[in-house]
Amino acid sequence: MTENVVRNRFDFDVTARNGDARTGSLVINGTELETPNLFPVINFYAGGTDNSVYGGGIHRTLKEFMIGAERVGVEPMTEYFDASMTSVASLTDYNLNRNRYESYLDTPIKQRPLFENYNGLIFADSGGFKFLGGTDIDGSDFEVEMNQDAVYDIQEAFGSDIIVNLDHPIAPDDSHATRVEKAEMTAENIHTFLSISRGFDGAKYLTLHGYNYSMMSEFLEVITDSVPEGVLKEGFDGIALGSLVPKKDDRDALIRAVTDCREVMNEWGIGHWPLHVLGISSRAVPILAALGADSFDSSTHIHNAINGKYNESLMKRVDLDDADFSNCDCPVCSSDLLVNRMRGNAEYQKDVLGPVAMHNLVVVKDELAEIRRRIQTEDEDALIAYFEETFSHDKTMRQYAHKVVNQTLGGYF
């Protein structure tokens, strides 16, 4: 009986392979997600008013799209929110007081009437990069000392589907000693995490930090000094590869990290686990998917919108003023109301830029759907053709695309 519960709680099946890329089905508590896929970053909680669960600038408008609120005049865009990434640290974004904090956590997200239309997977990051990354953000606004126990309580209170342990991300200029120290501290958290999360109904991902094979291998060795390998493998369901945000523009580094991570996972006998790459932006996603990453999270669609950028495609962004909405048939650009708003005719900036962020997200999600289709053909030429179409004349990206074609798809010659 217990075994059945465990099996239903989490399941990940690889359904097709193409080179190192793979499509899969991630099933958590009966909700299925096709991979590779993107978890858009969503802050489910915002300011300090009664309706603030709904609030939060562009986040608010995105949530309106997600649930199909009357204000945006479109049907719920659930297919683009089949997964979402939120962070425990997002609670710190709006200076919450203790009362608000408690009211936010008294009902899981998906059980709130406001989000009844939402049925995607929620991945709750531990916020380690914020709490422990040397910034002065902590839980003092709402009088909570942020440690592994507190973080897990919040993740659970969110009603999360996927959670990670509280980690200590590394930085590119960390010394060896610092990296080992951070791994040791993370190991302590893992120990705590595994003991307090035994009854968790969802998937647990182990955060892994390192930029190459040796760093990741050493990280796991340090972890298994305090948590036996068997316990680790029993306790976790997937890998969340972290610390890559400072390297997000160094494509070589990203390729190496994902390639080496897959190698380490295979050597540790966890190659069948899903691999999530934390915080990676849209343009690198196809390359990393081709190398075998199964999911990503990103807020790039929002940041681009805030910077006035409209995605014509995954690779091409134009200034919002130059965008031709008639070239796009997404639900946002097909709505006269929303196009009018994107042209600047709205009282609030969130209603101008929110639809742009939603459109940008649609572009990336559609792109991932296309990548999945190409992988499912199991024909290497289909993925090569995708890379040709996507990166062919982008001088900044093409050498990395060539590298991936050579590394995993048999090369050109």
Next chain:
Amino acid sequence: MKKAPKVNEVNEFLEIASDFEDPLEVIRESLSNAYDAGATTVEITILNRAGGSDIIIEDDGHGMNERDLESFFDLGNSRKTDSIGYKGHGTKIFYKSDRIEVTTVHDGTSYRAEMDEPWEKLNNEVLPEYELTKTDVRSGNPGTKIKITNFRSGHGFDAESLTYNKINHYLKWKTIAGSTAHYFDDDQREMEISVVLDDEIDDTQDGLVTDNRLTFPDEQLDPDDSMYPAERMCKHYPANEIAVEYDGGKTTLQIVGMVGGKAARNELPTYGRHSAQFGIWFAKDHIKVERLNEAISHDNEFIHFLFVANCQDIELSANRESIRNKASSVYKAIEEEVEYYLSKVTQDPWFKSYLETRKEAEYNRRTAKQQTSLKERRETIESDGFIPKNKAEVLIALERASSTSRGLSHTVEDYDPTADIHAILRQNGRLRNAAVFPTLTGLFENDVPLKNTDVAVCWTQGDPAILSEYERNGYYGGDLKFDVDDGGFEYENDGRQFVEVIEVSELLQGAAVPAADD
């Protein structure tokens, strides 16, 4: 009132003919014309003459009619459309001679055109004329024979410089004889090209026979066991036709090429240095025109490449040595396409392994060289002992002397060879500023300021006569006084300064002698 600008015909002929300088361009021109005339054989004969040479070109093409002959002699009146020569400039090189004779049989008619003293007349501002006669002949056996008498180059053309070797390499590098068309079209007509030189020019062989195909050296994908294992490595990159869209139209780019080491490249004909020859070529009619080596991003890597990127929408300058329409959108589009294609080649794992093999071989050669050099250095130490050759070695010697002698206490705390005061020493617990030189004389030769110098560390004092001269002549307006017994020198200039001299060779010698404790 509208007025039409006028052209000075004579000057135009002179100008265009002068653009073609190299007598080999006569051959280049004739071969292209022969191919366009459907020829399967072309024979070229060059005879030495007092002021230049006679050049005879004979082909079995379909010949020229009267209209074609007009184009042959006219300027800017070609009947070609997009192939090389459509401007009608090339044959004007023949005007740089004493006589042009063209005999051509086309469609049952034989035409003969003769032009006397074309070059002299043009230089006398007279437009030369040609005499055309026409005779009916039996159909069959068409062809053209062109005889250029006493061809002159503007800069004292010397026919003897035209060796078979030079002509062969020129043909393959600059003319249709080096065409890469056959990689794209199995039906490309083969043309046999023979060249015969007067014995006075080159008697090393009876003649030269070649075809109109540039072929790459055989592939060798793996390194060999030689000292330069990548030298003969070679990979072909198959013919690739790419449809290119540009602002205003569509065109086709045909790329074929190879990557190879020096030995492989040497199997190709060469025309000049490798660095001036290999790389990425744009071509028209599959004849190389101008390089785009920027398509290969890394330093000098283009030398390993020979790629020919052909596009018929390239337009050539009048002398055919460069591309004229570089500002056009079609050029920009194909340039981008070539760069993209080459980006794939440079990311090809084979190419990376080729470079890696070269690097490994270089590493191994360096190791071998090191062994030789180290052997010599070790022998020198064994025979002559340790003699510092630079500042760092002086400091090594100082530390060694200190470590082997109980009476000395010198440690090097800091070393900056680019500073005036190179090192900071700890001597008996105190920090001291030290200028360091293999010889003391070096300190003065390098104009080291003395105010902040506590100690001069040197292997030996150096030439005492030089030091005496400094003592005699002074140093930066001050007086120097060397006092060996006091272990240093005094410098007086707005105050008195004593600089200790540590002569390390003596310290080390002293330290090396076993302490006598009896």
